Structure formats: structure tokens, C-alpha cells
Amino acid sequence: MILATGGAGFIGANFVLDWIAATGEAVLNLDALTYAGNLESLASLNSDPRHAFVHGDITDRPLLDRLLAEHRPRAIVHVAAESHVDRSIHGPAAFVRTNVEGTFTLLEAARAYWGGLATNDKAGFRFHHVSTDEVYGSLAAGDAPFTERHAYEPNSPYSASKAASDHLVRAWHHTYGLPVLTTNCSNNYGPYHFPEKLIPLMIVNALAAKPLPVYGDGQQVRDWLYVRDHCAAIREVLARGVVGETYNIGGWNEKPNIEIVRTVCALLDEMRPDPAGSHARLITHVADRPGHDRRYAIDARKLERELGWRPAETFETGIRKTVRWYLDHADWVARVQSGAYRDWVATNYSAR
Ligand code: NAD
Numbered sequence: 001m002i003l004a005t006g007g008a009g010f011i012g013a014n015f016v017l018d019w020i021a022a023t024g025e026a027v028l029n030l031d032a033l034t035y036a037g038n039l040e041s042l043a044s045l046n047s048d049p050r051h052a053f054v055h056g057d058i059t060d061r062p063l064l065d066r067l068l069a070e071h072r073p074r075a076i077v078h079v080a081a082e083s084h085v086d087r088s089i090h091g092p093a094a095f096v097r098t099n100v101e102g103t104f105t106l107l108e109a110a111r112a113y114w115g116g117l118a119t120n121d122k123a124g125f126r127f128h129h130v131s132t133d134e135v136y137g138s139l140a141a142g143d144a145p146f147t148e149r150h151a152y153e154p155n156s157p158y159s160a161s162k163a164a165s166d167h168l169v170r171a172w173h174h175t176y177g178l179p180v181l182t183t184n185c186s187n188n189y190g191p192y193h194f195p196e197k198l199i200p201l202m203i204v205n206a207l208a209a210k211p212l213p214v215y216g217d218g219q220q221v222r223d224w225l226y227v228r229d230h231c232a233a234i235r236e237v238l239a240r241g242v243v244g245e246t247y248n249i250g251g252w253n254e255k256p257n258i259e260i261v262r263t264v265c266a267l268l269d270e271m272r273p274d275p276a277g278s279h280a281r282l283i284t285h286v287a288d289r290p291g292h293d294r295r296y297a298i299d300a301r302k303l304e305r306e307l308g309w310r311p312a313e314t315f316e317t318g319i320r321k322t323v324r325w326y327l328d329h330a331d332w333v334a335r336v337q338s339g340a341y342r343d344w345v346a347t348n349y350s351a352r
């Protein structure tokens, strides 16, 4: 079996579902169930013995030691993090705690466990760290996309905390020999995405005829990847990646935010027309994000060359599936919009 952290979040839940469907191997899922963790995303596994959930924190070393000793996983896939850039601007402490201290604690627990394994198990063990393209900083319009050799230039508290975690993972390999793999992925979208991030926020606001808040001029560029393609890439890297290496994962899908928002509006106009007019009428430019990175773009050729991975979805197929999913899962959205989420909307948007 494998241990996944953060398996009740957006990417984590998709990963657990994808992993069990694709490999049949059991997953021990450790998640603190912060505002972003939602076990309802895993409801289809409720009576499946291949999924075991533990409600706990990655900074809890005794818990980690106990879980590793009892369940003896062959790999750890570390997905848990504080993940929202805007939240990191309003409150960076939680990002340092989970992303830096939490990764450190998990690395130390993994090192102790791995050190005690029998020779064969020790050779096969992997610690897979799931990270982001934001550690590389921001690109100008004509710059080449990020390769794995790009300098680390994080600009937000979130990306700085993720960069710190990447450095810890690298050091635990070089110093202690822990068999690590790191993947740095671009912006994901798809089912179970918490509606604080651009695409799901635009879908749920548009359906409620609320303003669609576009930061600044809306010309910031992101490289969008359908989340199930990210999950498939993690499986490939975990199976065949070279220990100690990092792999960039991206969608070859650079698009300015305003184009993303207009695409979502056009799909909703088609699938759920609003008698009041096109959903694009709700687009509202608001104050920009402080320190807003202008452009991310991933060069994913290493992953294609060495492991044969390419995304299966184009943006056109992936975004259509995503909008359809939100239309078909109004109950999931309604329950996610808990009190904690409504408080966050007031904190982030009232002064804009
Ligand atoms: P998310 O915020 O949706 O989910 C994070 C999960 O981690 C939640 O279930 C939460 O409860 C859990 N968690 C938070 N703190 C924890 C702690 N201290 N102990 C245990 N569990 C804790 O995040 P996401 O968007 O699914 O991102 C997952 C990972 O992928 C992160 O490491 C993020 O940096 C990385 N990533 C995300 C994207 C993206 O576009 N979302 C892109 C590239 C990389």
C-alpha cells in the first residue's frame, strides 16, 4: 500500500480515486481536513477496503511514526499543503507550518521508517513530493517556459513555502540518501476543485449571477492541466522516475485569465443559458493580487522524453468536462460553501 497525505483536497481526492482505479493498490489517506479537505469527494470509496482514512496532521510526528510502523507503506505521496496564494497573503503562518514544518516532519518520519526497512523494501521505497511551478517565479511574455533547471525565484508566501519544502526534500536525498522524487506542476482544474480558485469560483459565481472578479487586467497567463492528467503523471513518475530527479508537469496550455473566464461564460451560456443575458456580463475587474506573478509556463519535455507522459485532455475537452461536472454536482458545491468559505469570501473581496 501507499500513504498519501492531503487526499481529501482537490488534487489529493482525484489522486486517490485515480490511483485505486488504475492500480488497485490500497491507499492510506492522511488528511487534517482543513477548510480545503472534503471527504465527500471520496464518497464513492466509502465501502472500498482499498481506501483507509486517517484524520490527522502531518506535523504530528508520533502519529506519523505509528502509521508508518502499523501500515508499512512502500511509498509516500506527499500532496498535503496550504495551497491558495491569496490566503497566503492574508495569513502566511499556516503556510510555513504545513508546507515547511509539515514537510520536514514527514521527511524525518519517512527517514526513520525507511532506515529500518529490510534491504529489498528499502531499495524500492519512494517519497514523492508534489510541488508547483510557482517556485520558479514569474516569466515575461517572450521567456522560454520553465525547465527543471530554472532558478528558484518564489514571489508569494505560498510559493516561498513550497520552494522551502522542495529544498528540504532535495537535501534529505543528498544528505541522508532518502529515495525522493519531486514533481512541479502547473495550474490544475477539474472535478472537486474548491471554489476559491479561479475556474470553480467563476463557475459557481456565474451560476448564482454574482460578479466574476478578475484581478487587474486579467492578462496574467497560467498553463492549465486537467487534474486527472496530473494524477497520471504522478503515477508514471512514482513507477519509473529516477530517484533524486525532479520532473515538470504541464498542459502545454498557456492562457490569459480573461480568456479562461470568457470560455467558462460561453460554456455556461450553452449548457445553462441565463434569461438575463450572457454570463460574461458579470465579469468585473477588481484590484490586483499583491505581487501577482504575470506568467507561468511549463516545459514538460523531460517527462515526455524519459517517461512517455503527455496530457490526454486538451483545454477544450477538459474545461467542457469540468463545467459539466459542476452543473451535475450542485449538492457537492452547496455543501462545500460552508460558513468558513463564506467568511473567506468576505475577507478577500470586500476591500477590493
Ligand atoms: P487543496 O488546498 O485543495 O488540498 C490540500 C489538502 O491538504 C486538504 O485536504 C487539506 O485538508 C490537507 N492539509 C492541509 N494542511 C494539512 C496538514 N497540516 N496535515 C494534513 N493535511 C493537511 O490543495 P490542492 O490544490 O489539491 O494541492 C495539492 C498539492 O498540489 C499541494 O501541495 C499544492 O502545492 C500542489 N499543487 C497544486 C496545484 C493546483 O493547481 N491546485 C498545482 C501544482 C501543485
Ligand code: DAU
Pocket (backbone or CB within 6 Å): 083, 084, 085, 086, 131, 132, 133, 134, 185, 186, 187, 188, 196, 197, 198, 199, 201, 213, 214, 215, 216, 218, 220, 221, 222, 257, 289, 296
Ligand atoms: O501554478 C500552480 C498553482 O496554481 C498551484 O501551486 C496553487 O496551489 C494553485 O492555487 C494555483 O495558483 P494560482 O494563484 O495560479 O491559482 P488561482 O486559481 O488562485 O488563480 C489563477 C489566476 O486567476 C491567477 O492569475 C489569479 C487570478 N484570479 C484568481 C482568483 C481566485 C482572479 O483573477 N480572480 C480570482 O478571484
